[in-house]
Amino acid sequence: MPLYTETVGELRARILKKERTVLELFQTFVQRLEETEPRIRAFIHPTLEIGRAQARRLDQLVKEGKPLPPLAGIPLAIKDNLALQGVPMTCGEAILQGYRPPYTATVLKALDEAGALFMGKTNMDAFAMGSSGLHSHYGPTYNPWQVQCSPGGSSSGSAASVAVGSAVLAVGSDTGGSVRQPAAFCGVVGLRPTYGLFSRYGLTALSSSMDQVGVLARRVEDVALLCQTMAGHDQRDATSIPEGPILLARQGILPEGCTLGVAREYRERAGEAVRKIFDRAIEVLEEEGFRIQEVSLPHLDRAQTAYAIINSVEGASNLARFDGLRYGKAWRGEDWQRTALRSRSEGLGSEVQRRILLGNHILKGKGYEEAQSIRGRVARDFQSVFQDVQALVTPTTLTTAFALQGEDPQALKDADLLTIPAALASLPALSVPCGSDDRGLPVGVQLMGPKFSDIMLLQLGQRLEGALDWVPFPKGGGDGKYG
Amino acid sequence: MEIDLQQLMVYSCLQLSPKEQEKMLEELRDFACSVRFFPEVKTRGEGDPFPSPGQKLREDIPEQGLNPEEVLGQAPDREGVYFRMPRGPRRDT
Numbered sequence: 301m302p303l304y305t306e307t308v309g310e311l312r313a314r315i316l317k318k319e320r321t322v323l324e325l326f327q328t329f330v331q332r333l334e335e336t337e338p339r340i341r342a343f344i345h346p347t348l349e350i351g352r353a354q355a356r357r358l359d360q361l362v363k364e365g366k367p368l369p370p371l372a373g374i375p376l377a378i379k380d381n382l383a384l385q386g387v388p389m390t391c392g393e394a395i396l397q398g399y400r401p402p403y404t405a406t407v408l409k410a411l412d413e414a415g416a417l418f419m420g421k422t423n424m425d426a427f428a429m430g431s432s433g434l435h436s437h438y439g440p441t442y443n444p445w446q447v448q449c450s451p452g453g454s455s456s457g458s459a460a461s462v463a464v465g466s467a468v469l470a471v472g473s474d475t476g477g478s479v480r481q482p483a484a485f486c487g488v489v490g491l492r493p494t495y496g497l498f499s500r501y502g503l504t505a506l507s508s509s510m511d512q513v514g515v516l517a518r519r520v521e522d523v524a525l526l527c528q529t530m531a532g533h534d535q536r537d538a539t540s541i542p543e544g545p546i547l548l549a550r551q552g553i554l555p556e557g558c559t560l561g562v563a564r565e566y567r568e569r570a571g572e573a574v575r576k577i578f579d580r581a582i583e584v585l586e587e588e589g590f591r592i593q594e595v596s597l598p599h600l601d602r603a604q605t606a607y608a609i610i611n612s613v614e615g616a617s618n619l620a621r622f623d624g625l626r627y628g629k630a631w632r633g634e635d636w637q638r639t640a641l642r643s644r645s646e647g648l649g650s651e652v653q654r655r656i657l658l659g660n661h662i663l664k665g666k667g668y669e670e671a672q673s674i675r676g677r678v679a680r681d682f683q684s685v686f687q688d689v690q691a692l693v694t695p696t697t698l699t700t701a702f703a704l705q706g707e708d709p710q711a712l713k714d715a716d717l718l719t720i721p722a723a724l725a726s727l728p729a730l731s732v733p734c735g736s737d738d739r740g741l742p743v744g745v746q747l748m749g750p751k752f753s754d755i756m757l758l759q760l761g762q763r764l765e766g767a768l769d770w771v772p773f774p775k776g777g778g779d780g781k782y783g
Numbered sequence: 784m785e786i787d788l789q790q791l792m793v794y795s796c797l798q799l800s801p802k803e804q805e806k807m808l809e810e811l812r813d814f815a816c817s818v819r820f821f822p823e824v825k826t827r828g829e830g831d832p833f834p835s836p837g838q839k840l841r842e843d844i845p846e847q848g849l850n851p852e853e854v855l856g857q858a859p860d861r862e863g864v865y866f867r868m869p870r871g872p873r874r875d876t
Contacts, residue, residue: 402853602824605817616795623796625868630859636869645798653797654807660794661786661811667818673826 304332304465305773308374308522311468315362315373322362322373326355326417329375333419333466339447342461344380344438345388346420351375354417371529372415377467379458380421381428382513383502384408390628391504392436392454393426395647399628405502406534407471407513414529419467422457426649427619428473428506430454431481431715432704435651440704443485445741445774449701452482452715455516459486462516463774469526470516475507476607477696477719479514480731484696484744487733487774489523489761490516492719494751495726496541497548499534507614508539510607510723518773520732520761527754547752554690554759560585561595561689566718569600570695573737578695581734581745584767585693595685595692600717603678607720609662609671616659619652679725686750691760694718696731696744718746728754732761735770786811 303311303325314320320328330348337343358372378384381391383401390396404412412418425435433441433456441456443449444464451460455472459482462470472479474492483490491514498513505511515526531548534540541547562582570578586592624630624643631642648656662668685692695718702711722729728751731744745764747757788808792799799807851864860867 399857402849402857599824602820605821608814609818620796624859625866627857628859633869639869640796641798644796648797650803653795653799653803654810656795656797657788657791657799657807658811658814660791661814664791664794667821670818670821674821674824677824677826 302465303328304468305518306468307519308371308468308517308525311374312368312372315368318362322355322358322417323352325373326351326375329417329419329466329468332464336444336464336466339442340444340460340464340466341439341441342377342422342457342464342466343420344390344392344423344457347384347387347418348420350387351417351419354412354415358415369413369415370525371411371469374416374469375419375467376411376416377419377422377458377461377470378408379424379455379470379472381424381473381504382408382471383504384418384421387421389421389504390437391427392424392438393647393649393652394437394629395622395624395643396628401502403502406499406536407530408502410529410532411471416469419461422455422461422470424456424458425454425478426652427504427615428454428475428478429615429651429655431477432702432712433457433482434704435649437649442704443701443741445487445701446739448703448705449741450485450704450707452485452697452701454478455482455514458516459483459488459490462486462488462518465773468517469522471526472514472516473503473506474512474514474723475510476611476723477716479516480696480719480729480744480746481716483516483731484733484742484746485701487736487742488516488518489520489733489765490514490731491523491527491754491758492722492729493527493531493754494544494728496539497544497728497752497754498530499532499537499540501534501536505618507611508618509610509614520730520758520765523730524758524762527758531754544752548755551750551752551756554756554763557589557591558690559591559593559688560760561593561685561692563597563692563694564594565597565600566694569698569717571699573700574695574698574743577735577737577743578745581764581768582693585764588763588767593689595689597681597685597721599674599678599681600721602674603721603724604717606671606674606678607724608658609667610675610724612655612659613662613668614659616656616663619648619656622648675724678721682721682725682727682748682750691747691749691753691757694746694748696746700737700739700741700743722748727751728757730757730761732764733770734764734768
């Protein structure tokens with residue numbers, strides 16, 4: 301098997317046994333990136349010089365016989381809405397062309413200290429608005445399983461890079477499903493942690509009450525390693541929870557034979573191909589000794605509308621700062637007002653403009669308070685269900701990856717229908733690949749739990765992954781060959 | 784509710800083409816329809832759905848700021864230690 305299909309543990313073992321230097325390992329992934337990028341286009345800005353320097357530093361530690369940090373030598377892809385000092389950050393949008401942040405996101409500092417090798421900044425829907433990867437100023441990313449299909453979004457490049465093997469780990473952001481939905485479409489594992497568990501310092505804000513940094517990898521154990529590295533309090537983020545790790549421990553581990561809930565409304569809405577794989581996953585969990593109980597979470601459609609309102613209102617406010625005067629690229633006008641008007645009209649894409657106008661329309665009239673009330677209702681629905689079941693199991697998406705061109709607008713609109721509720725309720729949720737449809741496109745199963753049940757969800761995900769034994773690697777490899 | 788798209792564009796600091804304006808108006812009207820079902824959902828009187836154990840605001844301690852040179856390096860235009868703004872609006876605008 302090629303090196304780029306291996307897990308963190310397997311690659312680490314090679315370094316510790318001195319089968320490969322870190323630099324040699326890094327070069328293998330650079331080669332993979334160069335092979336696959338022309339077809340997949342996962343990266344906006346490769347950062348290979350940074351990665352190479354990190355690899356050399358780690359090789360020096362090996363040479364000196366010093367202990368290696370936990371992610372030493374593991375290639376990492378970074379969504380382009382996370383700040384890395386001195387490296388261009390565009391958020392997938394034209395208006396930020398040429399912007400180089402003067403500081404580094406807390407989670408990226410932690411990953412650098414943990415020994416990860418930075419492969420580059422990945423493509424994304426502009427300002428994380430979108431679920432297809434189509435709304436990037438830098439062109440779409442293509443799904444490694446079938447290049448005519450969407451990789452999902454908005455963390456399109458992060459999911460595709462892990463799926464194709466140009467990175468082992470990736471960091472993304474999840475506001476309403478932007479990690480879990482592309483993870484499902486690309487056949488990788490994606491975690492949205494409990495709100496406040498990971499620092500957001502250095503993450504470009506879209507919808508502040510829901511934005512979370514999330515993580516992707518091919519295996520649940522690798523997501524767990526990332527989680528361990530990134531979770532923790534950060535004084536620079538007022539929403540970061542000081543007692544996060546304690547609360548994680550308090551939620552405890554997965555009880556054997558516990559009861560898992562299947563939300564009726566989520567299963568019924570899924571398409572036939574997804575439902576088939578989902579039902580098989582439920583059978584497997586029963587075979588593993590879990591009790592399955594059907595539950596009801598009735599406000600799925602209202603949740604989607606409430607999310608659209610909250611997301612647009614918060615997005616319109618957060619994006620008011622992008623005016624061509626303070627960051628990135630300016631489209632000059634006769635005066636500062638015309639410069640701002642031109643810069644925003646030329647530099648922001650149609651989807652971003654649409655949400656800003658919608659958000660300001662709602663702010664001017666009614667709807668935001670009502671949406672927050674619906675959000676409370678959705679959170680209470682979950683609280684009530686978690687009195688009876690330990691965790692929820694649902695499909696991650698209604699369909700497998702849709703075509704990049706000519707897709708039904710409803711499929712695009714509903715792309716994050718099943719991932720929105722956990723975001724509204726600030727809950728952790730994990731998408732695990734569980735099989736593929738008749739066309740060979742992956743299907744993800746979503747696990748949701750109460751706040752701070754992240755560890756328990758990872759354990760449940762690992763059980764499901766182990767029992768299904770589904771090999772999560774695209775046979776086409778995005779370049780017509782496996783190795 | 785009547786939708787004044789011209790005013791919204793001013794608020795949003797955006798200029799849309801006539802074709803885009805037409806499409807946007809249609810979307811805003813559709814959206815207004817989807818919100819009308821909200822009152823059907825019971826949302827009151829069941830306590831705080833977002834209790835946040837352990838969450839508290841950080842101490843408000845002043846910290847050293849960023850390096851002015853680095854920050855000014857991000858400005859589209861500068862003059863000495865200041866951002867240089869394009870000239871202000873004319874009286875007749």
